[in-house]
Amino acid sequence: MTITEKILAKHARKNRVEPGDNVWVDVDILMTHDVCGPPTFGIFKKEFGEDARVWDREKLVVIPDHYVFTSDKYANRNIDVLRDFARDQNLPHFYDVGTERYKGVCHIALPEEGFTRPGEVLFGTDSHTCTAGAFGEFATGIGNTDAAFILGTGKLWVKVPETMQFVFEDELQPYVMAKDMILKIIGDIGVDGASYRTMEFAGAGVQALDMEGRMTLANMAIEAGGKNGVIEPDQVTFDYVDARTNHPYEPVFNDGGAKYHSVKVYKSKDLEPMLAKPHSPDAESTVWQMRDTKLNRAYIGSCTGGKITDFIAAAEIMKKQSVKIDTYVVPATTEIAHGLRTIKLHGETLQEIFENAGARIGPASCAACLGGPQDTFGRLNGAEICISTTNRNFPGRMGSKQSQVYLASPYTVAASAVKGKITDPRDLM
Amino acid sequence: MSETIRGKAFVLGENIDTDQIIPAEHLVYSLDDPSEKKYYGRFALSGVPVANSGLPDGGVAFTGENSYESQFAIIIGGRNFGCGSSREHAPAALQIAGARAVVAPSYARIFYRNAVDGGFLVPFETEEDLTKAIRTFDELEISREQSELCNLTSGKSHALKPLGDVADIVQAGGIFAYARQKGMMS
Incomplete structure (x- = not known):
């Protein structure tokens, strides 16, 4: 079995x-x-x-x-x-x-x-x-x-x-x-x-x-x-x-057969940074294929892309850089928020890196991943074009039906925030 | 639950997700309090982009302006109807608006399960995609016994798949009624 x-x-x-x-x-x-x-x-x-x-x-x-x-x-x-x-x-x-x-x-x-x-x-x-x-x-x-x-x-x-x-x-x-x-x-x-x-x-x-x-x-x-x-x-x-x-728990393993x-x-070494284009998680593209697409919002958060390792990845890219578009950072939990204040990358905390880059940091919650009430932190209230570390990009998922959402990794979202357009993170390194 | 369902068709496309069925900002209303519950009928399917709402022409609101009830009793969808979130508010919203059945080639499993276990509406499956064969406003009649959908407007009939494993739960009206029938709870 x-x-x-x-x-x-x-x-x-x-x-x-x-x-x-x-x-x-x-x-x-x-x-x-x-x-x-x-x-x-x-x-x-x-x-x-x-x-x-x-x-x-x-x-x-x-x-x-x-x-x-x-x-x-x-x-x-x-x-x-x-x-x-x-x-x-x-x-x-x-x-x-x-x-x-x-x-x-x-x-x-x-x-x-x-x-x-x-x-x-x-x-x-x-x-x-x-x-x-x-x-x-x-x-x-x-x-x-x-x-x-x-x-x-x-x-x-x-x-x-x-x-x-x-x-x-x-x-x-x-x-x-x-x-x-x-x-x-x-x-x-x-x-x-x-x-x-x-x-x-x-x-x-x-x-x-x-x-x-x-x-x-x-x-x-x-x-x-x-x-x-x-x-x-x-x-x-x-x-x-x-x-x-x-x-106590009893782990379960695969039977042979x-x-x-x-x-x-999949051959992992062939895998490139990927995107899901608006308005479906299966609208597959490499980041490279969509490079330079204009954006006006970046979002890093949620159960999918708001964990501590996601923020460490984003901070690697955003360190000593400035974001060119509105960029929202939402730690999934209060423990991760504590990590942002305490974990350092080359002498600066993650929080300092994000703040110095011009990103806005919100309190731990689901926030704009699923839109939510009108006053939700980071919600897309108009025709924004957003790149996000979240999980869904159906019409209106992050708020307005007029908005468009690209799903990507924290590296790709951070790189795109810094450039203001869809950017392969390897191009910044 | 009655054997025959009759009413007007509302036709949608593929991959109708739960954010289109009931946008997340409306999930704050109580499903118990009638003064709030009615808003689910008001906003049912309000997340569908206008061009895709009521095919083939689009531009048809499922629930009219300032209304809490829909004139459409049967929703015709493409494959993977109800994908996305586990919100039971989705089948509940369709029911509160007045829908009694969905007909689609396939469903996202949580939506299907919620529709059946909560006794909100009957999710019928079909071999063929009916979204081109049926037009919004067509008058339809579904016979559960015959597993058949008759389009009274066009005069054509379409086969529905038998409900299979879940027929007993649908018949009982939901998982609680079913469990009581089976002596699993008092």
């Missing part, structure tokens, strides 16, 4: 499962946030009763992150709904806004707080929950109704997916990142190329990535329609997890 099949079999208490089987699995962690938490809690109360208790309060993680720094009264009311539920249910894992516990983007907060563990099953009310597959677990996004069902029962039905394997031979070239790998795959197979299936990432080029790079790969599995992304765990995984939690839907092999 593949990693995904083995994890689902174990959680369905079966010796074996086959792709296409419908199984009920036990849930290790359920995550929700400020957009989908309130309706999830509403359905839970309606179906299980006003006084019902959640199935296991240790397994529920509530992370407000989407609409946090806004004057929108409904958005703020929704965070109050989370507070009330967390208090009524006495939830230990609630990361409230305005407290020292506040984290920011849920998909990065989960691993930082030790909730992403090899071999486990994690569901979240957000499509990018697949990010956690980087840790060798089954992780996928669900809706409010399914989440409410888990809240009451601790279980959910899943159709066992077929697995597509994507192998990267050898290590990446300088200034080519995990984001370029996943944009290349999505461009090749299309936005529904992995629908209903698992995307498993393997090979020396994947093993050479740190956890942040692996998370970028798994994060965008959903952009190819994938049910989950997964990477076999190794010492890199264990070192990250063990530094964050004492919670596991059956795959398909195997696609």
Whole structure:
């Protein structure tokens, strides 16, 4: 069996499962946030009763992150709904806004707080929950109704997916990142190329990535329609997890002879900096092909491109440079924001590098990745042409329907911000 | 859930993502409070670029200006309908506007699952893409029993794929009703 099949079999208490089987699995962690938490809690109360208790309060993680720094009264009311539920249910894992516990983007907060563990099953009310597959677990996004069902029962039905394997031979070239790998795959197979299936990432080029790079790969599995992304765990995984939690876990590995839907092999050394052009993540291009395209906005942030390694990459490019276009920097979490203030590159902190280059730095949250209320930091409110480290560029995704978004790696976005036009980062080095 | 669904067609293209179905800025409204819930009907499909809204001609709003309900009950889409976010607000918004079914060659899996498990509307799959065969405003009738869509305007019929694994959940009206029928919860 593949990693995904083995994890689902174990959680369905079966010796074996086959792709296409419908199984009920036990849930290790359920995550929700400020957009989908309130309706999830509403359905839970309606179906299980006003006084019902959640199935296991240790397994529920509530992370407000989407609409946090806004004057929108409904958005703020929704965070109050989370507070009330967390208090009524006495939830230990609630990361409230305005407290020292506040984290920011849920998909990065989960691993930082030790909730992403090899071999486990994690569901979240957000499509990018697949990010956690980087840790060798089954992780996928669900809706409010399914989440409410888990809240009451601790279980959910899943159709066992077929697995597509994507192998990267050898290590990446300088200034080519995990984001370029996943944009290349999505461009090749299309936005529904992995629908209903698992995307498993393997090979020396994947093993050479740190956890942040692996998370970028798994994060965008959903952009190819994938049910989950997964990477076999190794010492890199264990070192990250063990530094964050004492919670026991049982890693799961591929069996020899596991059956795959398909195997696609890439030569990492041939991979170039990639783009997704407006308005689809599969509108593939190399950065070189679109070089010199005029831009007026750059954005570095989100679960996809707002991790500490993403900012270190961007700072390498932006050091002692000035940005030519409005450039927004949004750390995914408060831990990463702390990193911006403390990690130094050649004597300057990352924050100093960005500020000296003329970029604007916002507080940790999802911010403009998904547009959000009108006053969201970095939101595209008109006909901006933006290059972004985020994950989606559908019409209106980052705000206005008139705007256009190019998706790219942090190196490419930083280089393009410095030049004011689409720029291959290798041209600046 | 009734066996026959009748109403006007609203035709869209491929890869209709959840940001087009309900733009993220509107996800702040409560789905429980009727005074707020109606806004999902108001803004359903408001993210679709005007030229692609109501094919073949475009320029048709799914929900009219200052209205909370749509005149269209059946949405005809291209492949990969509902891709993008896991927001259950997407099938909910279509239902709140008055839609009862979507017909498309394929769906993004979370949208499909949300539509079925939440009992919002029925996502029918087809072998052929019907977005060229059906025009916005055509009067349609879907028979679940016959797995067939009749275009009463053009007089043509089109086969729908049987609902398969999820038929029992659709029939029950959602995952909670289904689980109660199966004795999984009281």
